[in-house]
Amino acid sequence: xxxxxxxxxxxxxxxxxxxxxxxxxxxxxxxxxxxxxxxxxxxxxxxxxxxxxxxxxxxxxxxxxxxxxxxxxxxxxxxxxxxxxxxxxxxxxxxxxxxxxxxxxxxxxxxxxxxxxxxxxxxxxxxxxxxxxxxxxxxxxxxxxxxxxxxxxxxxxxxxxxxxxxxxxxxxxxxxxxxxxxxxxxxxxxxxxxxxxxxxxxxxxxxxxxxxxxxxxxxxxxxxxxxxxxxxxxxxxxxxxxxxxxxxxxxxxxxxxxxxxxxxxxxxxxxxxxxxxxxxxxxxxxxxxxxx
Amino acid sequence: xxxxxxxxxxxxxxxxxxxxxxxxxxxxxxxxxxxxxxxxxxxxxxxxxxxxxxxxxxxxxxxxxxxxxxxxxxxxxxxxxxxxxxxxxxxxxxxxxxxxxxxxxxxxxxxxxxxxxxxxxxxxxxxxxxxxxxxxxxxxxxxxxxxxxxxxxxxxxxxxxxxxxxxxxxxxxxxxxxxxxxxxxxxxxxxxxxxxxxxxxxxxxxxxxxxxxxxxxxxxxxxxxxxxxxxxxxxxxxxxxxxxxxxxxxxxxxxxxxxxxxxxxxxxxxxxxxxxxxxxxxxxxxxxxxxxxxxxxxxxxxxxxxxxxxxxxxxxxx
Numbered sequence: 001x002x003x004x005x006x007x008x009x010x011x012x013x014x015x016x017x018x019x020x021x022x023x024x025x026x027x028x029x030x031x032x033x034x035x036x037x038x039x040x041x042x043x044x045x046x047x048x049x050x051x052x053x054x055x056x057x058x059x060x061x062x063x064x065x066x067x068x069x070x071x072x073x074x075x076x077x078x079x080x081x082x083x084x085x086x087x088x089x090x091x092x093x094x095x096x097x098x099x100x101x102x103x104x105x106x107x108x109x110x111x112x113x114x115x116x117x118x119x120x121x122x123x124x125x126x127x128x129x130x131x132x133x134x135x136x137x138x139x140x141x142x143x144x145x146x147x148x149x150x151x152x153x154x155x156x157x158x159x160x161x162x163x164x165x166x167x168x169x170x171x172x173x174x175x176x177x178x179x180x181x182x183x184x185x186x187x188x189x190x191x192x193x194x195x196x197x198x199x200x201x202x203x204x205x206x207x208x209x210x211x212x213x214x215x216x217x218x219x220x221x222x223x224x225x226x227x228x229x230x231x232x233x234x235x236x237x238x239x240x241x242x243x244x245x246x247x248x249x250x251x252x253x254x255x256x257x258x259x260x261x262x263x264x265x266x267x268x269x270x271x272x273x274x275x276x277x278x279x280x281x282x283x284x285x286x287x288x289x290x291x292x
Numbered sequence: 293x294x295x296x297x298x299x300x301x302x303x304x305x306x307x308x309x310x311x312x313x314x315x316x317x318x319x320x321x322x323x324x325x326x327x328x329x330x331x332x333x334x335x336x337x338x339x340x341x342x343x344x345x346x347x348x349x350x351x352x353x354x355x356x357x358x359x360x361x362x363x364x365x366x367x368x369x370x371x372x373x374x375x376x377x378x379x380x381x382x383x384x385x386x387x388x389x390x391x392x393x394x395x396x397x398x399x400x401x402x403x404x405x406x407x408x409x410x411x412x413x414x415x416x417x418x419x420x421x422x423x424x425x426x427x428x429x430x431x432x433x434x435x436x437x438x439x440x441x442x443x444x445x446x447x448x449x450x451x452x453x454x455x456x457x458x459x460x461x462x463x464x465x466x467x468x469x470x471x472x473x474x475x476x477x478x479x480x481x482x483x484x485x486x487x488x489x490x491x492x493x494x495x496x497x498x499x500x501x502x503x504x505x506x507x508x509x510x511x512x513x514x515x516x517x518x519x520x521x522x523x524x525x526x527x528x529x530x531x532x533x534x535x536x537x538x539x540x541x542x543x544x545x546x547x548x549x550x551x552x553x554x555x556x557x558x559x560x561x562x563x564x565x566x567x568x569x570x571x572x573x574x575x576x577x578x579x580x581x582x583x584x585x586x587x588x589x590x591x592x593x594x595x596x597x598x599x600x601x602x603x604x605x606x607x608x609x610x
Contacts, residue, residue: 027329033566071563081356081510082562124327124565254354254361255562258323259339261368262354275347275368280323 031127031257032058035120039097041112045176048150049113050089051100053121059098062088064154065130065248065284068098069256071122072111083124084108085253085279087151090183098123101150101179127256128283131155131223131246135162141210141219142189143234144180145171145201148226151248153180155223156187167213169194171201171227207233214241221245228292238287245287251278266291298579299586300572302334304531304554305479306454307389307415309334312587313544313572316535316558317393317418317458318365322382327565330386332572334554338375338383340393340420343405345371349425350502355491360510360537361559362489364503366425367395372408380411389415391456395423399433399443403450410451417453419443422460422485424507430488434460437472448477456533458482461513461520470524470532482533482556483521487513510559511537518550525551525592539567541574548590 036053044050059068069083090099104113115121133140133155140159144152149170159166166189172178174197184191192209194200213219214237222234222245231247238245251263258280265282267274267289274289276282300311314335315324321339330336349366370379383390392409394417396402406417421433421443433439434457444457457473459466461484470481486507491500499505517536525532534552538544539560547555560567579587 027325027331029327031326033327033564079358081358081361082354127326252352252354254363255319255323255565257321257326257565259319259321260354260363260562261348261365262352262363264348264351264353264368 029058031125032056033122033124034059036098036123038115038117038119038121040117041115044101044179047103047177048179049102049104051102051112051115053098053100053123054096055098055123056096059123059125060091060093060096062091062098062126063130064088064133064158065151065246066126066128067256067283068100068123068125069127069253070108070112071124072108073114073121075107075110075114078107078110080107080111082254083256085127085250085256085283087248087283088126089150089153090157091154101153103147124256128279129281131158131248131284133158133162133164134221135164137162137164137220139165139167139218140221140223141213142166142168142184143171143206143210143222143224143230144168145226145230146173146177148224148248149178149180151225152223153183156180156184156189159189160187165218166190167192167218169206169209171195171206171230173197203229203233206230207237210234210237214243219243222287224248224287231287231290232292235288235290246284247287247290248284249278249282249290253279255279295576295580297585298576299588300576300579302554302588304454304533305416305456307335307391309389309554311572311575312548312552312554313568313575314391314554314556315561315568316556317420319558319561322379324561324565328569330388332569333388334572335389335391335415336383336386337391337418337556338379338393340367340369340395340423341372341375341405341409342367342369342395343372343401345369345374352500352502353506355500355506357491357508357512359512360508361562362491362501362506362508363486364425364501364506366503367423372405376409376411384413391416391418393418393420393458395420395426397426399446402443403446406447406451406453406455410453414453416456416479417447417451418456418458418482419447420458420485422458422462424460424462424486424488424505425503430462430505432460432462432485434458434469434485435463437468440469441472441476444473444476444478454479456480456482458485458535459524460485461517461536462488466520467523467527470528474528474530478530480531480533480553481524481528482535483524483552484517484536487516509537511539513537514543518547521547521552522550522594538571539563541571541578544571544575545578545590548587549592549594551592551594553588553591
């Protein structure tokens with residue numbers, strides 16, 4: 001049998017020609033695995049925590065909408081095995097700091113909640129495709145709800161850098177659970193808050209607000225995360241007025257790198273249902289193509 | 293002894309590898325190149341390709357459990373035509389042996405797929421006859437010696453490429469299945485795929501996986517697969533590639549001592565994407581520290597004393 005392979009090698013040599021067609025470029029990591037140092041990990045309200053990490057250069061390249069895959073510490077009595085994806089809340093290159101805003105919901109985030117300043121967190125990233133801002137846009141609208149507000153937050157700074165005005169419609173169950181409002185205001189955005197407790201967060205009310213912004217020519221694109229009902233409102237308006245939009249989607253992940261195909265979602269691409277991986281084909285997708 | 297003096301190369305069923313560490317099928321794709329240089333690996337093993345395009349199983353496709361995960365991905369595949377047109381040229385651009393994993397519902401299907409993928413530059417075919425997520429109730433060819441022999445024979449007739457056969461741990465006597473693969477012309481066996489498993493959500497009483505059952509992998513299964521590698525390596529003459537819960541260089545060394553000529557790393561990559569290169573470095577360092585000049589010296593290196601071993605005095609154990 002061994003002789004047969006020798007013959008094969010003689011008869012069919014390695015395709016050197018094919019290799020010359022696409023010479024491998026010198027390899028360079030585009031995402032880093034590193035043990036970042038915890039600078040702060042504080043509660044911002046009854047549900048959300050603000051985690052600040054000191055990290056190296058590669059993580060600081062994170063763009064709005066990208067995420068990190070976090071190897072969360074084990075909380076007492078639980079053994080989270082997989083990493084947890086977490087979208088970037090903020091990057092401060094001058095101070096070499098990376099920020100996350102998370103809600104304590106499961107074993108992973110309960111583990112994150114145990115982190116103390118000076119401790120370490122194993123981070124992998126930045127990963128995925130983030131939001132794409134067009135510098136020609138004069139005015140965009142950001143619509144977020146719940147934990148989606150943290151994902152949308154980095155858009156404020158990026159849009160401001162482009163000279164693009166932002167109106168942010170922020171939705172939550174109660175006013176005290178609204179996060180990111182201050183951050184949007186600091187970067188010059190106009191902030192409108194709607195909540196369930198104030199009976200202002202219904203899709204119909206948000207639609208009314210959006211129609212007003214469109215009428216005032218203040219909405220050249222939609223950016224959204226956190227609510228499928230609000231997504232559907234924006235999809236309808238995007239079709240009606242021919243406006244572009246982007247949506248950040250969540251899905252349970254294993255590898256975070258596009259290897260395992262655990263995090264697929266279906267998309268409607270011109271009438272055809274297409275399966276895509278949230279971790280590497282997203283997590284930011286075309287608004288119109290997303291399915292609830 | 294310095295690192296440069298350690299020979300990490302191994303030969304697996306007609307394929308020469310620069311080192312014995314490679315990805316387990318299903319856990320390697322282009323995305324890993326963000327973190328790992330593919331030119332450092334012993335081989336590249338692709339996700340399983342099928343003839344037709346497949347979308348995979350219903351979500352959720354993964355659930356974690358202490359020490360591992362259960363997956364029911366269900367082999368999403370772009371289909372062989374698209375694989376040859378788009379993915380194959382990319383993987384061939386690396387100077388690392390390329391092993392193509394394939395699956396089909398019949399022996400004839402395996403054979404025709406292997407024939408179609410017998411193209412210049414491919415180092416070997418790995419026949420995935422052991423995925424628990426394809427057939428109803430987790431059935432797979434590799435559960436039985438007879439079906440393993442039949443499919444391996446068909447594959448052997450269809451390709452001149454080195455043929456690796458990936459076995460399942462979900463069988464009564466894995467050595468019978470390994471012998472069947474060898475008899476039918478396999479050049480190596482990969483031991484093993486995942487363990488058929490399940491998990492139930494206590495809040496909803498629903499299965500945690502959309503497919504109800506899936507395959508368990510990760511450190512939780514390592515001691516069991518290690519035993520199966522040992523059993524297989526004792527009875528067959530072709531090389532055994534160990535695969536099951538390997539996360540560290542120590543795990544890889546343990547597998548080689550049990551009889552594995554090379555190892556595959558899968559689930560560990562999901563936790564530490566650079567796990568394979570870390571294992572290669574650790575393996576090399578271990579050889580340096582122990583004065584081992586060739587990594588192949590580790591293979592089947594487990595020492596079993598004849599008779600009563602010389603027991604150390606109790607106080608020396610304190």
